[in-house]
Amino acid sequence: MIQVAVVGATGYTGVELVRLLARHPQVVVTAVTSRQYEGQRLDMVFPSLRGFCDLTCEELTPEELGQRAQLVFTALPHKTAMNFVPGLLRAGCRVVDLSADYRLRDQAVYEAWYQSHSSPQLLDEAVYGLPELYREQIRPARLVANPGCYPTSVALALAPLLRAGLIDPASLIIDSKSGASGAGRSAKTASLFCEVNEGFKAYAVANHRHTPEIEQTLSQLAGCAVLVNFTPHLLPVNRGILSTCYAQRCGTVDEAGLRRVVADFYQDEPFIRLCPAGDWPNTAYVQGSNHVDIGLALDPRTGRVILVSAIDNLVKGAAGQAVQNMNLMLGFEETAGLDLVPLFP
Amino acid sequence: MIQVAVVGATGYTGVELVRLLARHPQVVVTAVTSRQYEGQRLDMVFPSLRGFCDLTCEELTPEELGQRAQLVFTALPHKTAMNFVPGLLRAGCRVVDLSADYRLRDQAVYEAWYQSHSSPQLLDEAVYGLPELYREQIRPARLVANPGCYPTSVALALAPLLRAGLIDPASLIIDSKSGASGAGRSAKTASLFCEVNEGFKAYAVANHRHTPEIEQTLSQLAGCAVLVNFTPHLLPVNRGILSTCYAQRCGTVDEAGLRRVVADFYQDEPFIRLCPAGDWPNTAYVQGSNHVDIGLALDPRTGRVILVSAIDNLVKGAAGQAVQNMNLMLGFEETAGLDLVPLFP
Amino acid sequence: MIQVAVVGATGYTGVELVRLLARHPQVVVTAVTSRQYEGQRLDMVFPSLRGFCDLTCEELTPEELGQRAQLVFTALPHKTAMNFVPGLLRAGCRVVDLSADYRLRDQAVYEAWYQSHSSPQLLDEAVYGLPELYREQIRPARLVANPGCYPTSVALALAPLLRAGLIDPASLIIDSKSGASGAGRSAKTASLFCEVNEGFKAYAVANHRHTPEIEQTLSQLAGCAVLVNFTPHLLPVNRGILSTCYAQRCGTVDEAGLRRVVADFYQDEPFIRLCPAGDWPNTAYVQGSNHVDIGLALDPRTGRVILVSAIDNLVKGAAGQAVQNMNLMLGFEETAGLDLVPLFP
Amino acid sequence: MIQVAVVGATGYTGVELVRLLARHPQVVVTAVTSRQYEGQRLDMVFPSLRGFCDLTCEELTPEELGQRAQLVFTALPHKTAMNFVPGLLRAGCRVVDLSADYRLRDQAVYEAWYQSHSSPQLLDEAVYGLPELYREQIRPARLVANPGCYPTSVALALAPLLRAGLIDPASLIIDSKSGASGAGRSAKTASLFCEVNEGFKAYAVANHRHTPEIEQTLSQLAGCAVLVNFTPHLLPVNRGILSTCYAQRCGTVDEAGLRRVVADFYQDEPFIRLCPAGDWPNTAYVQGSNHVDIGLALDPRTGRVILVSAIDNLVKGAAGQAVQNMNLMLGFEETAGLDLVPLFP
The missing domain is CATH 3.40.50.720 (NAD(P)-binding Rossmann-like Domain)
Known part of the structure; x- marks a missing residue:
């Protein structure tokens, strides 16, 4: 031992x-x-x-x-x-x-x-x-x-398509939502039960400290300097992060093709689970475990790819x-x- | 009477x-x-x-x-x-x-x-x-x-800047989150307490029926056909919708200027409240009331405007x-x- | 004004x-x-x-x-x-x-x-x-x-039958449950969202400070010194107190008769609502209002009366x-x- | 296998x-x-x-x-x-x-x-x-x-003192609270998120079907026919049962003595945890596990023993x-x- x-x-x-x-x-x-x-x-x-x-x-x-x-x-x-x-x-x-x-x-x-x-x-x-x-x-x-918790959820959602050059690194918008344990256990008024429960808010808009960490990983994946918009939100749950990522598709690969790229990228990973088409991650389905669930869609109307990942922020x-x-x-x-x-x- | x-x-x-x-x-x-x-x-x-x-x-x-x-x-x-x-x-x-x-x-x-x-x-x-x-x-x-509940929260967030031509109608991404009462009171497994509580998910990604309603209003405001990405999510709260909207700024008006445009647009409205700079809406602060709280930031790094609105979906x-x-x-x-x-x- | x-x-x-x-x-x-x-x-x-x-x-x-x-x-x-x-x-x-x-x-x-x-x-x-x-x-x-919030919920539940001499003042057991706002807004670890959410506990068992306040009112109602067991619990909700009170019936009045005594006692009260037989108070039904909902049953097997009251602790x-x-x-x-x-x- | x-x-x-x-x-x-x-x-x-x-x-x-x-x-x-x-x-x-x-x-x-x-x-x-x-x-x-879930939480709380003859079997009052998963996964209006969340209620007062199951075990432990008052309540959490049990003490054993009887009774049990004096079970502390946490106090003012147990109702x-x-x-x-x-x- x-x-x-x-x-x-x-x-x-x-x-x-x-x-x-x-x-x-x-x-x-x-x-x-x-x-x-x-x-x-x-x-x-x-x-x-x-x-x-x-x-x-x-x-x-x-x-x-x-x-x-x-x-x-x-x-x-x-x-x-x-x-x-x-x-x-x-x-x-x-x-x-x-x-x-x-x-x-x-x-x-x-x-x-x-x-x-x-x-x-x-x-x-x-x-x-x-x-x-x-x-x-x-x-x-x-x-x-x-x-960081947010950067983990974001990097794993975007890595396959970004490294494959299938999404435009200049177009990335990341809308993340975290459970309250992410704010830690120190006794602050803003973390009290009654301040968090039955509410939902954005915070640190356009200036959260996880932004450069996200950008560092995405830049390395993209092979160029990447700036993103990253907006964290506070969820009234104990655990879980869900990140909804928006990117402009490069080229003409269809949704099934994009899905295949993600599946191949993670094929031997023990903790990554790709949701079937039409199925979306839920933080409740990874609670207490080390898994990352990832869902994907291509909106043919706008040419944008939407990638959603869920993790337990504490695991x-x-x-x-x-x-x-x-x-x-x-x-x-x-x-x-x-x-x-x-x-x- | x-x-x-x-x-x-x-x-x-x-x-x-x-x-x-x-x-x-x-x-x-x-x-x-x-x-x-x-x-x-x-x-x-x-x-x-x-x-x-x-x-x-x-x-x-x-x-x-x-x-x-x-x-x-x-x-x-x-x-x-x-x-x-x-x-x-x-x-x-x-x-x-x-x-x-x-x-x-x-x-x-x-x-x-x-x-x-x-x-x-x-x-x-x-x-x-x-x-x-x-x-x-x-x-x-x-x-x-x-x-609709989502369209209300989105249209009121985007209306002032869109009508003023200060944001690019082709760039709109809307990430919305709704409390569970939005799903109605019919007895469906997906709406059970244990299915919703302590979870968070996206749903109807790229195909929610409120999309054309949102686009109809925004098109009228923009004076041209607008397509958006709209992603709804399910919050484990009874009431509240928070919509986080992303748009590319047109021109060079700074954050204070954008804020002024929104403030002027809504200056006589009894139910619209604009949050001070650095302050963001929380669904908890409109619970049970007919108010709409709106927050705004300009990210100078990316040139994107982030608009956040909160309403009580039932009010x-x-x-x-x-x-x-x-x-x-x-x-x-x-x-x-x-x-x-x-x-x- | x-x-x-x-x-x-x-x-x-x-x-x-x-x-x-x-x-x-x-x-x-x-x-x-x-x-x-x-x-x-x-x-x-x-x-x-x-x-x-x-x-x-x-x-x-x-x-x-x-x-x-x-x-x-x-x-x-x-x-x-x-x-x-x-x-x-x-x-x-x-x-x-x-x-x-x-x-x-x-x-x-x-x-x-x-x-x-x-x-x-x-x-x-x-x-x-x-x-x-x-x-x-x-x-x-x-x-x-x-x-106090607990004493209000308890006194109003027990007052009619206690004053009428229909329950034994020596037999009173009060099991109360309060939402988290009852603990106040000071920044204590025990009041953090993650400490309260998805949990439930008893606290201050047999020594909560509301005990003498409860006993003072009940003693006055009963016309004799009353000691009670009072156990508060912490509910993971913002608002609401529900008190479940147990008392041994005195005499032979049946459930309908007991219900009638309570109804008469409160007949002109604007804020008291008596639940029909078989119907029980829920803190959700008094949220945000000044009402007190009261339910009652007599268990013929044990001769005990169960009285349940619900209030919004903040109202x-x-x-x-x-x-x-x-x-x-x-x-x-x-x-x-x-x-x-x-x-x- | x-x-x-x-x-x-x-x-x-x-x-x-x-x-x-x-x-x-x-x-x-x-x-x-x-x-x-x-x-x-x-x-x-x-x-x-x-x-x-x-x-x-x-x-x-x-x-x-x-x-x-x-x-x-x-x-x-x-x-x-x-x-x-x-x-x-x-x-x-x-x-x-x-x-x-x-x-x-x-x-x-x-x-x-x-x-x-x-x-x-x-x-x-x-x-x-x-x-x-x-x-x-x-x-x-x-x-x-x-x-049953309730009977498990009740029997294990009361067994040691009841078998030892230290509490009066005629005096038992059991106030239990269960998370929503106890109601099962069938699609009923009463189990919807919005019906359960932010509320708390008693139900099946004086007639819940777990009553005879509880009484069967307690009767065997007491060596005589036992009738109890059992009141279940619905908690807005996914998991957990907390039972607060009230009993009149027999004899003069003090709190430390009662605690010792419980500790001895369960000394080799892998899943029973006795809380130290002044410490009380919380359903959050057994979530996802097979443990039973038990707390105990003697109220010297009334001579009643209060026993509280917490389990995860699904485990x-x-x-x-x-x-x-x-x-x-x-x-x-x-x-x-x-x-x-x-x-x-």
Whole structure:
């Protein structure tokens, strides 16, 4: 059993990591850290874990973690993460970082959307942990930057047709909707039950920080600089992201042809499911699992392609993808610990 | 007090009409009809109405309704409506029809998206009941076609900039999300609580029947034939539609200038509220009221304008707008019976 | 128009007061106060109010309020309220206090369940503002203690049979369920959307602070000291309280007879609705209104009576009842401003 | 791998059985039946299962099932079940029946609450499948009657103190709340999203059919005939039952002592979790898992014990318990296929 640790275990991503790792056949969680809940048992913070995790939240230095774990998941806010990860690497750990701090290759872009970077020397080394696109780079990586939830849902929806040159990279419009767990577990008025329930809104229109991350991946796929319109919305559900993507078709391939390109692109992927024609993803059908459901239509009236993807933001959008990355890094079966049937209803 | 009737009172639009009319200072509801619940008191079907409506559901002919009411709201499914409305007109009633049957001016378009029309002679006479655009035509109308919920939210979001020529009519992409009451009250598996709750999906992608209705209004505003991409989604909330609309800007007017155009366009409208810059509509903030909240941004990176509108689909998207139309038709204050403060939370 | 003010306007009770008062025909809100949002327009905090309230949140002393309003609603946390209310009275205001601070007649009981009381001299003067039971005392009152949400739902369910001696006061078990707005609008982890949604729990079992308030009213009704078991639960809905009350029947009156006693007791009450036999209250049917729905059954197998009541915790359980009390105090029609049809769905 | 089949696979219990069995290490599902969806792939009915089950819904006779499976789960409505199960037994299958048809030992009681029984000869043979109470009888059983969801939550809450004689069997009041999946997947108006969402109600007060099933188990535990008051309520959540049980304490054992009795009773049970003092079950903490969380308090003021239990109605309340029974019947590890960490949030 390989020893792993979760830094920042008392957010929603943290508890989801512990949920997944508790049943993983080849790893054991040896430490969970939390500043806020230091000294409390994790299963008092999350009684769902009672019987599955008897660890107590600690505050640990990178050095201490280095003695307890070979691989560390950092589920910290951005900025906090970049001050912690270098120490972990120095302590000999491999790291899957779930923050935004190592996702962007270009320091200037990072600093334009976030703040100045305290460990820019790692930006080149960090591997963007989207296995379906970067599997081979992930295997040997010391530091994997686990993708954002929205960018995961968008990149996987658009990758096949964009790389095949079948949609116009200048035409991309992305309308995404996320469940409330995406906003995290900190006590903010805007995240209160009564503020979210029975409502629906757009937010951060034309300026959400996931935009450059989306553009970085899409640019690489398209082979040219891509700018997109990305509009996130807040859904009154716990889990799930659905992204509806609009693109102008290039050329004359029909819907069946486009569908075939997507199917071929993902034919050996264990977590991608392509919906039959006329059938559309629903976040409810991926709840609790690492799957990505993708639907596609071509509107012959306008020549636009509509691609819709659904993921569980806490699994494929965060903790599940992190475990998938760990599996690749440690040479395990890629699906180990991720054989989760979606929970419906 | 003017006598009015509600035909099809046991759907969600019907009960909402009765809710609004029960407090209207100048009308009295004299009949409510329902095939399914004939003989039952309406307040046994909807106990929320107990104390506000003591009527019993009846099955009435147009002639009988003609003796009981001067104005009739028909809240029937399309196809059923067009077989009922002509009789009401012959019986001397004025009609606000909440179905889709008289919304499209072009019989061929109607028949392409729905089925053959049994009273096409009325298509010319029927007035499209969107007061903010067609107020003066509504006043004298004998038959008002109450707009669809999605088309209302879209037309009001796009009207000012489209009429002003500030956005490209060929570039319109509309991503709409509706609460579950929009699917009606018939007992279908897909509408069950457990099928809708904690999920989110697109449906009828590239072929929803509200598309031609949206295009009809937008074409008139743009002065040219407009085709759009319209994608509806199902929200796990009772009420609310939020439409996120994307359009390429024409010319160089900046965001403040665009905002001014919208503000001027709606300056005397009692039900339109423009959100301040950086503030975005939330369906929760219009719940139970006839208001339309509109937000706007210009993305300088892509030159696209993003317009977001929120309505309560059962009020401004159906029953409230029907009452607003009635007020115009009967010469009442346009806001009579509609002084409803949104219910939050 | 009488001038009124709302102290603590940015909680859920505060915004609901403003919603109701904005449409009240005989009063005008002249001031809204908030420490946290001082200097901000109330309709920026609650965009639902846009167009209905153009006031800015202020921090005002009792003296300043005394110059702006004849009657003040204090929607402050307990303890804060008792330090503010005496000044308001000195400034000549009449007060409807929505906190717990003046509800209990017995200072010792208050101090056992809360903390020491800073203005105990007002406990005798304060009138418990449950109009259905204490209407005549409320009319002349200078200080009305607006009842708690749970106690309102319980007292009105049990009052008729308890006063008639038809149920055993020693046998009362009360199982209540409240929507999340009852927990207020402060930013606590336990109130986050993801902590409440799709869950259900009991809390404060056998020690909730509304217990002595419930017992005070029931004791008065029964004419003897009553102890109850009261168990509150948290419902994943915005609004609504449903209380299921169990009592051993005294004597041999059958279900129809018990129902008749309740019907007679409430026969002239504008806000009480008794469900027909076999029909049960649903919080959805009172949403947004000041109504109380009551259902009743006698289980002949066990001899127990089950009484179920439903209210909207923010209306009859807080702001609506406060307006009802104000109407009595100011000599208005008791239902003024409260002609609200429940919003369903 | 043992071959099993699911009869009635397209209800919520059916899909949950398939979800659990798909990952069970020692069985393979060889047939799924459905009258309504005959000929359709199960993963078109439930896209959540895509990739986990490639079976097509069939209509099969008991004889045909006997050739395909050694053990059959019947997830049929009551009455339908009792006409199908005898044939399965004749065909040599062992059966876990999830209907109510074989739960009651006394034919007269069954017929008083349901209808006349077509295979009463099996009532003696059938074993009530609550492993924590009847484990040894279940192992060799040919026919196991899987308990109802409410009765499971109630029996497990009350068993320890009732068997120990520490609570008065004449005093039991049970207030239960269930998620909407408990009402099944048939298309009824009362189960529509908009009828359930944002509401809460009691139903079947004093006459729910689970009452005699509850009383049968409690009577056996108490050693005397027990009558209870049982009030079910409908929660606007997908999954979960929370039962709040009230009982008069016998004797003078204090809360810690009572807690110890419960802890001892369940000390070796893999699925029972006792909450620490002051901590209470939440249905959210057992979502998707086979666990039962139990909380307890003694109210010293009234001498009543309050016991609260939470289960996932589709897992421990139906499909999970059925798998647990199968594990016992087939000599597997009792927890096989049930190592499910609850999904939170």
